Amino acid sequence: MTEATAAAHQTPEHPERVAPETDLMSKFDRLIAERQALLDSGVTDPFAIVMEQVKSPTEAVIAGKDTILLGTYNYMGMTFDPDVIQAGKDALDQFGSGTNGSRMLNGTFRDHMAVEQALRDFYGMSGAIVFSTGYMANLGMISTLAGKGEYVILDADSHASIYDGCAQGNAEIVRFRHNSVEDLDKRLGRLPKEPGKLVVLEGVYSMLGDIAPLKEMVAVAKKHGAMVLVDEAHSMGFFGPNGRGVYEDQGLEGQVDFVVGTFSKSVGTVGGFCVSNHPKFEAIRLACRPYIFTASLPPSVVATAEASIRKLMHAHNKRQHLWENAKRLHGGLTQMGFRLGTEKPDSAIIAVMLDDQEQAVAMWQALLDNGLYVNMARPPATPAGTYLLRCSLCAEHSADQIDRVLAMFQAAGKATGVLS
Numbered sequence: 001m002t003e004a005t006a007a008a009h010q011t012p013e014h015p016e017r018v019a020p021e022t023d024l025m026s027k028f029d030r031l032i033a034e035r036q037a038l039l040d041s042g043v044t045d046p047f048a049i050v051m052e053q054v055k056s057p058t059e060a061v062i063a064g065k066d067t068i069l070l071g072t073y074n075y076m077g078m079t080f081d082p083d084v085i086q087a088g089k090d091a092l093d094q095f096g097s098g099t100n101g102s103r104m105l106n107g108t109f110r111d112h113m114a115v116e117q118a119l120r121d122f123y124g125m126s127g128a129i130v131f132s133t134g135y136m137a138n139l140g141m142i143s144t145l146a147g148k149g150e151y152v153i154l155d156a157d158s159h160a161s162i163y164d165g166c167a168q169g170n171a172e173i174v175r176f177r178h179n180s181v182e183d184l185d186k187r188l189g190r191l192p193k194e195p196g197k198l199v200v201l202e203g204v205y206s207m208l209g210d211i212a213p214l215k216e217m218v219a220v221a222k223k224h225g226a227m228v229l230v231d232e233a234h235s236m237g238f239f240g241p242n243g244r245g246v247y248e249d250q251g252l253e254g255q256v257d258f259v260v261g262t263f264s265k266s267v268g269t270v271g272g273f274c275v276s277n278h279p280k281f282e283a284i285r286l287a288c289r290p291y292i293f294t295a296s297l298p299p300s301v302v303a304t305a306e307a308s309i310r311k312l313m314h315a316h317n318k319r320q321h322l323w324e325n326a327k328r329l330h331g332g333l334t335q336m337g338f339r340l341g342t343e344k345p346d347s348a349i350i351a352v353m354l355d356d357q358e359q360a361v362a363m364w365q366a367l368l369d370n371g372l373y374v375n376m377a378r379p380p381a382t383p384a385g386t387y388l389l390r391c392s393l394c395a396e397h398s399a400d401q402i403d404r405v406l407a408m409f410q411a412a413g414k415a416t417g418v419l420s
């Protein structure tokens with residue numbers, strides 16, 4: 001460091017402060033430059049979208065413009081349900097705005113117990129534990145279940161929270177090819193027999209909206225003596241006769257050891273959970289650091305979650321409408337000639353695949369300018385270097401809105417040269 005730079009880092013309040021030799025922030029220079037290049041090209045910053053007003057589960061004002069929301073994971077449209085909102089207001093009035101503490105100490109209120117009971121009822125399972133987010137549920141469950149000398153076997157396209165759960169724990173990590181039953185079988189077969197093994201799967205993979213062949217995978221896991229955890233974040237409420245998820249849809253009740261989920265999608269608030277029938281499941285609360293060492297959810301949040309989960313048990317019409325919307329959008333986009341992440345409308349996520357970042361950004365901006373918000377996703381979050389515009393449907397989208405969305409995709413596709 002030169003004298004001049006050292007002097008520049010001394011302040012009148014801290015004359016002794018000297019800048020460190022290496023700026024730890026310099027590792028972000030490439031990211032800063034990439035983002036700046038994107039902004040210099042004149043596009044709206046896709047990572048700084050502000051919802052200035054939210055009018056309903058499907059409509060918001062963004063940059064002063066009425067916009068249809070098609071990228072929110074608000075699958076069942078519960079965020080504006082009057083009963084859900086009322087439950088939150090009542091809890092705010094009765095219990096205040098926050099808990100000020102961990103579930104283990106002063107942070108368990110009436111409605112934390114009530115929402116865990118609602119989860120037991122929804123899933124028909126004996127155990128339910130609520131976490132502060134779905135991210136923390138995966139972090140906590142995976143790092144706590146699989147310890148030193150044991151194994152976590154996960155799909156290569158797993159969500160970041162699953163990878164981070166592996167990183168937080170001490171188990172050995174084994175990855176298998178996305179949705180490959182054969183590769184899962186092969187990799188499990190190479191492991192020593194005795195140590196504990198946890199196979200981690202997702203019902204719906206959120207980048208392409210494809211579903212896992214859970215039936216075959218659970219059979220393979222069981223053959224090798226592994227326990228199974230399934231993250232059903234993107235399926236709760238509308239897969240299976242009771243909306244429990246892909247595992248229920250594929251007839252796997254009683255065969256999955258742990259189901260992880262979130263309140264941030266179909267439930268319409270924030271929070272995460274794990275449910276299980278394991279007789280010792282409660283012990284997780286005693287050992288799980290992301291459960292113990294953080295504050296519990298505010299009473300208003302758990303009260304809204306409880307009201308929402310109980311309504312989701314009977315939301316058959318909404319479920320049906322959501323699937324109709326998925327079919328309508330998938331069919332329309334396919335007909336126009338867009339390349340999609342799945343051949344059929346397998347889930348409520350429909351991913352439009354584009355060739356490169358330039359195409360993705362141009363399409364995304366054209367849609368936004370016309371009043372449509374979708375999620376843009378790019379590597380490393382996406383599989384195999386793909387650039388995606390991810391659409392997620394809501395049970396509250398009307399058929400007319402979907403038709404308007406399709407017209408906007410057609411116009412944007414033509415304007416950007418993605419469609420010929």
Ligand code: PMP
Pocket residue numbers: 133134135136138159161202206231233234262263264270271272
């Ligand atoms: N699992 C999966 C598969 C997810 O997609 C997400 C969030 N997108 C999470 C877990 C984390 O959920 P939350 O938003 O509640 O942290």
